[in-house]
Amino acid sequence: MLKVAKRLLDTGISLQQIRTAVDHLRGRPAGELARITLMSDGVSVYECTSPEEVVDLMQCGQGMFGLALANVARELEEALGVVPAEDRSELPASAPQPVDELARRRRERRTG
Numbered sequence: 001m002l003k004v005a006k007r008l009l010d011t012g013i014s015l016q017q018i019r020t021a022v023d024h025l026r027g028r029p030a031g032e033l034a035r036i037t038l039m040s041d042g043v044s045v046y047e048c049t050s051p052e053e054v055v056d057l058m059q060c061g062q063g064m065f066g067l068a069l070a071n072v073a074r075e076l077e078e079a080l081g082v083v084p085a086e087d088r089s090e091l092p093a094s095a096p097q098p099v100d101e102l103a104r105r106r107r108e109r110r111t112g
Helices: 002-010 015-026 053-057 071-080 103-110
Strands: 037-040 047-048 067-069
Touching: 002 015, 002 037, 002 067, 002 071, 015 047, 037 053, 047 053, 067 071
Parallel strands: none
Antiparallel strands: 037 047, 037 067
16 A cells, blocks of 8 residues: 555655545555556546446546556566565574563462
């Protein structure tokens, strides 16, 4: 969602409109997101789920910006695929957590 918000922000969409769009998208099942294209005329953000809806918006004669969420997801997957994994073999083993006074007293009470 951050990448979607960033793209919308880069096109000049207001933060209020971006918040509304992102909140709406969060309520959608993940499988549906790839079929959504967000369209904007610079003032409002519209959700299109079919090519016909995109054409209907374009016929209004206004300049529109489109953002296909499937492309955003693919770009994100590609970017994450090249992030090197962290080598944790050289990290020291985690030390046991210190026991606070209250935990020590409870343990002593239970064990006698």
